[in-house]
Amino acid sequence: MQTFLVTGGCGFIGTHLVASLLADGHGVAVLDDLSTGRREALDPRAALVAGDVASPPDIAAAIAAAGADRLAGIFHLAAIASVPRCLADPARSRAVNADGTRNVLAAACRPGERSVPVVFASSAAVYGDAGTAPARESRPPAPISPYGADKLSGEHHAASAARRGGGRATALRFFNVYGPGQDPSSPYSGVISIFADRLRAGRAVPLHGDGGQQRDFVYVADVVAHLRAAMARAAATPRAGFDVFNVCTGRAVTLAGLLAALARVLGRSPSVEPLPPRPGDIRVSIGDPAAAAEALGLRAATQLTDGLARLLAPGALSAK
């Protein structure tokens, strides 16, 4: 049994990660400010510290709650996980998504003391709107939002802290994560909830542009498997350093294709309400999973229709 700290452990992906760690007998402490996460969503066996990653004393309190001597690693998921909210308040985006990551890494990677590995939730948003081929990690980042820029800054802080402090940090660039418990208004996967609600109600489904926008939808259990594999790899790697991997399927799904898949799962025939293209909408956001497959030894294997069926099972799509 090991003990982990999960920041953002009351959120969508965090609650799935905490459940997976607890199921394997690990101890878990959670640091979460409950801004979008819910206390009720957290398994009561996890110790919750209600606090802010922008505050170093709150991080220290969470590490103390986990037990500083026992702590085996930190999964850093806490963030303002929304492009529109970061656009509306870029100062807070910077304080949480960039500086909060720097704070977590400073607590984990301490020169001359015991460092613990950190696995950090970065985002496909660091690539911006950069072409039609699947993005490899070597593609020069070109974020087009404060959210993407601050996630990239978080990666740089993670890398520099790991090198300076002798620790190990891994950034995982998640693509569009979906699954039970997701926030129906999420900019990443909210389109699934909107399409499903309209299909169930027998109403026309709003589709911006020609429906040819391509996304890489990755099921939440596959994301959890990548987080845990990255932590195991970091723990088994004695040298200090930083790695970055995409977490994606490599499969392009157009929004029109997503609608067709949802209609199949729900047994409905879709009608479309055509809407003008959304300004600033990224046309193609697909990742290349090869580096993660090679280093972590796994792939995001869940087929879209299987993941959608699990997401749409009664009671699975809980609103936050």
Ligand SMILES: NC(=O)c1ccc[n+]([C@@H]2O[C@H](COP(=O)([O-])OP(=O)(O)OC[C@H]3O[C@@H](n4cnc5c(N)ncnc54)[C@H](O)[C@@H]3O)[C@@H](O)[C@H]2O)c1
């Ligand atoms: N969902 C996706 O498709 C997706 C894609 C790319 C990256 N990500 C990243 O994955 C991580 C988890 O995303 P999610 O979809 O579960 O989002 P979420 O909003 O459901 O979870 C984020 C959690 O962090 C907490 N939090 C926010 N600000 C905090 C702060 N200052 N201090 C402490 N806790 C704070 C929230 O209360 C919430 O519980 C985020 O870092 C996000 O940027 C998500």
